[in-house]
Amino acid sequence: MNKLFLAKNLPSYFKATLIASILSVSASSAQADETCTSPYAPKITGQEDFVYIWTLGVEGLGDEQDKLVTADVNPKSPNYGKVINSVSVGGRNEAHHSDFTDDRKFLWAGGLDTNKIFVFDVYSDPAKPKLTKVITDFVSKSGGVVGPHSLYALPGRMLITGLSNNKDHGGRTALVEYNNAGEYIATYWLPTDSNLQGAIKSGNYADGYNxxxxxxxxxxxLLTSSFTGWSNYMMDFGKMLTDPEAMKRFGNTVVQWDLHSHQPKKVFDVPGAPLEIRCALADKHDYCFTSTALTSKIWLINTDSKGEWQAQAVADIGDPSKIPLPVDISISSDDKTLWVNTFMDGKTRAFDISDPLHPKQFFEQKIGAQVNMVSSSWDGKRLYYTSSLLANWDKKGADNEQFFKAYHWDGKQLTQQFAIDFTKEKLGRAHQMRFGAYALYDKKNKS
Structure with missing residues (x-):
């Protein structure tokens, strides 16, 4: 029975999901951006033209505002390696993560402190995004969710993870759903010991963190991971490390959800603050990875012999006793390599994940005094890095390097192509990246 036949005979939401999946696979050859992009969005498999960098404003630097910075990354462009556009959004909101709607025409970007969500038009002119909407009622509409973090495209919808709540600013929080027009739809609270929301608690924890x-x-x-609440992520990093109570306020769970109903099904123990989740892309590869910031391990989420989903630690990242603080991870499109950044030592590491049960590190390189995000092109030949973790967690003094760097990867070594000093350019703290390309919208390269 083929997918198109099934699509005609499924309920509406299942039908939309399956059709979007089919379209995302069969879209134009200008498909896909960084490999963690939602499977419902078209992707850039060729050369990306731009990288959009969601950037934190710094007091006393430039206009001091958070901004979306556009860098030209096409080697054929006369502006290669340069900032070609910047859109300030007003104030400092703890700019953090961003992502596209399922048609990739709009980029949603969140602020962890003010709870504002900024919507940029990247379709009309991909070289010059425009701020078209600001969602200011996220907390009230969601029923008290604080800290919009990951923004993840579903068909016609945007699913947003919260990091906190407005009652105690702790880690208990929810998933929040909007439509592409920016209208609130629903809130789905994470399961806790006191209210499992119908989920099965498979271990010691049901902390409700996200x-x-x-x-x-x-x-x-659907999988969610866990971190910490507003009271921690807005605290000075050094102060937090010496506060015993603060160090108890980190998530230890990954939750399995029913994608279509958004019903939580099972809570897994993944101690040590599991952060980014990256899922295999090949049809026969049924697994995802995450890494734990505090215990420095790679975890695999896969099915057991009974077809049940489970979570298990499968590798160490550096020397866990030194707490290198793994942050962003990126999986290659062939499911063979997992890139892992560690903030404290400023390194990027490559793991061979051909055998997902036994990842093996085969490469490492220092990118800077600190490093946070990593984004890989679909062909795996280009890697981009940014520096900032959180405004109050970034290093101090000379180690507070703020940059956007581009590298070429030949399978054995990384070769830097260019670097933009965000402090020197008075832009701020470079955080998260998303790719842009004229070809996504059948627009001619204007550069």
């Missing part, structure tokens, strides 16, 4: 979200549509699987 961080990232990723889907495997062919398995009706």
């Amino acid at each position: 961080y990232d979200v990723r889907a495997l549509p062919r398995h009706n699987l």
Whole structure:
């Protein structure tokens, strides 16, 4: 029975999900951006033209505002390696993560402190995004969710992970759903010991914490990870490390959800603050990875012999006793390599994940005094890095390097192509990246 036949005979939401999955696979050859992009969005498999960098404003630097910075990254462009556009959004909101709607015409970007969500038009002129909408009632509409973090495209919808709540500013929080027009739809609270929301608690924890979200549509699987609440992520990093009570306020769970109903099904123990989730892309690869910031481990989420989803630690990242603080991870499009950044030592590491049960590190390189995000091109030949973790967690003094760097990867070594000093350019703290390309919208390269 083929997918198109099934699509005609499924309920409406299932039908939309399956059709979007089919379209995302069969879209133009200008498909896909960084490999963690939602499976419902078209992707850039060729050369990306731009990288959009969601950037934190710094007091006393430039206009001091958060901004979306556009860098030209096409080697054929006369502006290659330069900032070609910047859109300030007003104030400092703790700019953090961003992502596209399922048609990739709009980029949603969140502020962890003010709870504002900024919507940029990247379709009309991909080289010059325009701020078209600001959602200011996220907390009230969601029923008290604070800290919009991951923004993840579903068909016609945007699923947003919260990091906190407005009652105690702790880690208990929810998933929040909007439509592409920016209208609130629903809130789905994370399961806790006192209210499992119908989920099964498989270990010791059901903390209700949240961080990232990723889907495997062919398995009706949605996964969320966990981090910490507003009272921690807005605290000075050094002060937090010496506060015993603060160090107790970190998530230890990954939650399995029903993708279509958004019903939580099972809570897994993943101690040590699991952050980014990255899922395999090949049809026969039924697994996802996450990494734990505090215990420095790679975890695998896969099915056991009974077809049940489980979570298990499969590798160490550096020397866990030194707490290198793994942050962003990126999976290659062939499911063979997992890139892992560690903030404290400023390094990027490559793991061979051909055998997902036994990842093996085969490469590492220092990118800077600190490093946070990593984004890989679809062909795996280009890697981009940014520096900032959180305004109050970034290093101090000379180690507070703020940059956007581009590298070429030949399978054995990284070669830097260019670097933009965000402090020197008075832009701020470079955080998260998303790719842009004229070809996505059948627009001619104007550069």
